[in-house]
Amino acid sequence: MENPQKILLVDDEQVITDRLGPFLYRAGYQVQVAKDGDRALALVETFLPDLIVLDVMMPLMGGREVLRQLRGGENWTPVIMLTQVGESSERTMALLEGADDYINKPFDSNELAARIKAVLRRAHPGQPPLAVAERLRSGDLVVDRVRQRVYFRTKEIELSPKALSLLSYMIVHPEELLTRERLLDAVWGWDFPVGTRTVDTRIAELRKALEDDPQDPIFIETAPGLGYRFIGRVEKTI
Amino acid sequence: MRQQQWWRIAIILISAIILGGIYYLLTRVNLLINPTLYLRGRLSALLIWSWFLLLVISATHMIFQTKRRNKYSEELEKLRYENKITRHRFLQRLDHELKNPLTAIRAGLTNVTSDHLSDYVAKEITAIQSQAVRISRLVADLRKIASLEDMTLEVMEISITDLLQETVDSLKSRNNPVDQELILITPSAPWPLPPILGDPDLILLAVLNLIDNALKFTDPGDTIEIRASEEGKYIAIEVADTGRGIPEEEQDRIWEELYRGSQSHGIAGSGLGLPLVKSIVNIHRGRVTLRSKPGRGSVFCIYLPIP
Numbered sequence: 201m202e203n204p205q206k207i208l209l210v211d212d213e214q215v216i217t218d219r220l221g222p223f224l225y226r227a228g229y230q231v232q233v234a235k236d237g238d239r240a241l242a243l244v245e246t247f248l249p250d251l252i253v254l255d256v257m258m259p260l261m262g263g264r265e266v267l268r269q270l271r272g273g274e275n276w277t278p279v280i281m282l283t284q285v286g287e288s289s290e291r292t293m294a295l296l297e298g299a300d301d302y303i304n305k306p307f308d309s310n311e312l313a314a315r316i317k318a319v320l321r322r323a324h325p326g327q328p329p330l331a332v333a334e335r336l337r338s339g340d341l342v343v344d345r346v347r348q349r350v351y352f353r354t355k356e357i358e359l360s361p362k363a364l365s366l367l368s369y370m371i372v373h374p375e376e377l378l379t380r381e382r383l384l385d386a387v388w389g390w391d392f393p394v395g396t397r398t399v400d401t402r403i404a405e406l407r408k409a410l411e412d413d414p415q416d417p418i419f420i421e422t423a424p425g426l427g428y429r430f431i432g433r434v435e436k437t438i
Numbered sequence: 439m440r441q442q443q444w445w446r447i448a449i450i451l452i453s454a455i456i457l458g459g460i461y462y463l464l465t466r467v468n469l470l471i472n473p474t475l476y477l478r479g480r481l482s483a484l485l486i487w488s489w490f491l492l493l494v495i496s497a498t499h500m501i502f503q504t505k506r507r508n509k510y511s512e513e514l515e516k517l518r519y520e521n522k523i524t525r526h527r528f529l530q531r532l533d534h535e536l537k538n539p540l541t542a543i544r545a546g547l548t549n550v551t552s553d554h555l556s557d558y559v560a561k562e563i564t565a566i567q568s569q570a571v572r573i574s575r576l577v578a579d580l581r582k583i584a585s586l587e588d589m590t591l592e593v594m595e596i597s598i599t600d601l602l603q604e605t606v607d608s609l610k611s612r613n614n615p616v617d618q619e620l621i622l623i624t625p626s627a628p629w630p631l632p633p634i635l636g637d638p639d640l641i642l643l644a645v646l647n648l649i650d651n652a653l654k655f656t657d658p659g660d661t662i663e664i665r666a667s668e669e670g671k672y673i674a675i676e677v678a679d680t681g682r683g684i685p686e687e688e689q690d691r692i693w694e695e696l697y698r699g700s701q702s703h704g705i706a707g708s709g710l711g712l713p714l715v716k717s718i719v720n721i722h723r724g725r726v727t728l729r730s731k732p733g734r735g736s737v738f739c740i741y742l743p744i745p
Binding site for chain 1: 534537538539540541542544545546548549574577585592594604605608638639642
């Protein structure tokens with residue numbers, strides 16, 4: 201049997217790490233816990249985790265600062281941020297600063313396990329993840345994540361802010377099944393079902409702008425009854 | 439209001455000046471013609487003078503009163519604003535302080551769940567789990583209300599007709615279809631509803647909350663009628679039901695956060711649905727109204743301005 205993958209769990213609330221640590225251990229990972237940013241950065245060097253679960257709100261050094269230092273030092277270890285759902289700017293920033301995914305507190309541990317699995321599957325060890333790229337390309341589509349602009353067939357296209365956030369989220373999670381609930385939580389910050397319309401109208405807006413035929417899609421595929429999947433091949437551009 | 443006050447004061451002052459002029463002319467003329475008439479003139483002059491004095495006093499009084507009232511309403515406005523900020527901060531802190539314990543509780547419950555539990559323990563854990571989720575939802579609703587006040591609206595043109603049609607369609611095609619009769623009435627003649635400007639996600643959230651509320655307080659076989667109409671400068675969206683209605687003394691309070699009416703015992707809910715509706719409508723510069731008769735039903739109405 202190959203060595204279990206290593207997860208570094210960073211949260212200042214011991215009551216949370218005491219619960220999640222054993223849970224992730226039982227899920228088959230080797231787990232180390234850090235209770236602040238300094239210890240986390242030190243453990244990254246010695247423990248060499250395959251993935252870091254990082255809380256945003258910590259005294260002294262917050263999760264975002266830890267992430268900035270990691271990425272600044274060209275460390276591409278995948279990171280899942282534990283964010284505060286109230287701050288929508290915080291969520292967008294997490295992805296922009298190079299986190300691979302984020303999950304809003306309070307969350308279900310099983311959902312965290314699913315996200316960890318998805319991020320690890322997508323990760324290419326030692327290589328920067330899609331989330332650190334300034335611009336991403338998929339066929340004729342280019343998303344400039346820093347300037348929040350979208351180009352299709354070299355022409356800039358106008359999208360509503362929500363559709364843009366949705367596209368930005370989907371394009372860094374290619375090939376992953378994104379349920380409507382997850383998209384609502386990630387893009388809108390709503391963690392309860394409000395019907396399907398909210399997500400569906402924005403998907404329709406994206407499809408129209410990208411001339412994507414729902415029956416024969418190049419970019420966004422519908423998973424009937426479940427959600428959506430970004431199926432275009434995504435690459436980093438300079 | 440204030441402008442009217444000033445007009446009244448101006449009219450009083452002008453009439454006082456005119457009356458003073460008439461008095462002056464009268465005394466001059468009388469003195470020349472007849473001395474007894476002159477005396478009588480003095481008497482009427484006294485009357486006119488006292489009237490004039492009264493006018494001046496009441497005018498000054500009015501000026502001071504307006505000033506005082508203005509100052510008072512300014513202070514009231516300031517106080518209300520401060521209250522709003524404090525309340526907002528309180529909701530944010532509450533939300534923040536509840537998140538970590540909830541994450542821990544839910545993670546702990548997942549940890550102790552396994553296939554080897556006795557039926558009794560498994561049942562208890564499931565019950566605690568669903569309550570933890572319920573609190574999570576409550577926290578989410580609280581946060582939504584708090585964040586509504588300073589969020590940037592994503593304003594675009596919305597067709598209320600389409601929005602309502604799709605909402606009703608999606609409710610009817612749900613996995614567990616509703617037992618109440620859902621009726622949607624939107625005008626098409628002589629013209630359809632004009633579009634409004636707003637955040638479509640929030641407007642939808644408000645409408646869904648009202649319908650959800652109606653579904654909760656009605657029984658199978660009841661009717662829920664969703665009507666939209668043009669009322670002057672507003673579009674009125676009404677959600678009417680033949681449910682149990684709301685006692686008059688509770689009708690003002692149901693818009694308050696966490697208030698649960700006497701009819702809501704045994705019905706799941708956070709007491710935050712209607713306050714959320716009110717907040718959403720307020721930030722769109724609209725207003726909400728309620729008409730209800732216990733035992734007959736309720737009509738909740740949202741007015742949204744037409745640009």
